[in-house]
Amino acid sequence: MSIAHGRSVAFFRPLRLSSTATQPCRALTQRPTLRRTYFSIHHPDPPPFPETQDRILSAAISRVPQHGFTEMALALGAKDAGYLDVTIQLFPRGVFDLINYHLVTQRLALKDTVQFPKGSTLGLGAKLKTLTMARLRANADVIHQWQGALGQMSLLENIPASVKELNALSDEIWYLAGDTTVDFSWYTKRASLAAVYASSEMFMTTDTSNDFSATDEFLDRRLRDLQLLGDTLGGLSQYLGFWAGNSVNLARSWGMRM
Numbered sequence: 368m369s370i371a372h373g374r375s376v377a378f379f380r381p382l383r384l385s386s387t388a389t390q391p392c393r394a395l396t397q398r399p400t401l402r403r404t405y406f407s408i409h410h411p412d413p414p415p416f417p418e419t420q421d422r423i424l425s426a427a428i429s430r431v432p433q434h435g436f437t438e439m440a441l442a443l444g445a446k447d448a449g450y451l452d453v454t455i456q457l458f459p460r461g462v463f464d465l466i467n468y469h470l471v472t473q474r475l476a477l478k479d480t481v482q483f484p485k486g487s488t489l490g491l492g493a494k495l496k497t498l499t500m501a502r503l504r505a506n507a508d509v510i511h512q513w514q515g516a517l518g519q520m521s522l523l524e525n526i527p528a529s530v531k532e533l534n535a536l537s538d539e540i541w542y543l544a545g546d547t548t549v550d551f552s553w554y555t556k557r558a559s560l561a562a563v564y565a566s567s568e569m570f571m572t573t574d575t576s577n578d579f580s581a582t583d584e585f586l587d588r589r590l591r592d593l594q595l596l597g598d599t600l601g602g603l604s605q606y607l608g609f610w611a612g613n614s615v616n617l618a619r620s621w622g623m624r625m
Contacts, residue, residue: 416468420457422448424468428509431469435512436462436519463525466516470532473505474539480505481543494544496590499564500583502536503571507579514572537561563589 416424427444434440441455441462458464481501483489489497506513520529537557546556567589571582 416471419450419454420464420468423450423454423457424465427465428469431465431509431512436466436469436509436516438462441465460525460528463519463522463528466519467528467532469509469516470536473502474532474536476505477502477539478543491544491546492590495540495560496587498540498543499560499567499590500586502540502564503567503582503586504579506568506571510571510574513568517569517572533561533565537564540564559593563593 423441423445425444426447427440430440430443430447434443438455438461441458441464442452444465445452445454460467477498481498483494483497509516519525534557537560540560541557563586567582567586570585571579574582574585576582
């Protein structure tokens, strides 16, 4: 399958970080607020975030550009949302819960960020490229803090959840691109795209080009080199190798004990 070059035509509505006004302290409640608005036969609806956690994490995300994915951002988020600092104990995984919130909410927002017109003549490859780049651009506001997030994601206790979410993102992109095949290639195609996304995301943390044009070109090369459907076995090995090697080295570079 050939991959379309250049930018593809689609309608973009980026999910922006919103500032959260300080609110009075309120009683803790646990009601789900995030739901998937469509059904995928491949992927069940993810567990929604309870309302209290959603309020705090949403507020904390707006603090990430300045404070990073840190306990400080969590504490400030709790305060901004009108809760006491002690409520950050609701997050047993600490800052990884904040990282995971960003991953999940941006994945769920992708269906609204990119919408292809009815009757679009774009091929599957072009749609995959458009959706993948749109998800990468959703990191723009926090990209200068993302290496720290990758370090946290690569800790041994966080790798299973990180890989699971990467799998979910790959599945989401294929689904939104219109892939409906259900055979052995279903697994390898998603592993291949996951490998492409992971390497592109890491490249983006060092990208200083205007509007991340270098990342766009890097992604295009990776998709063409991998050819997705034609080199799925190589994609699978790259995908597994990324988490087995690169993520561990990244964590060590950040002084984290492995």
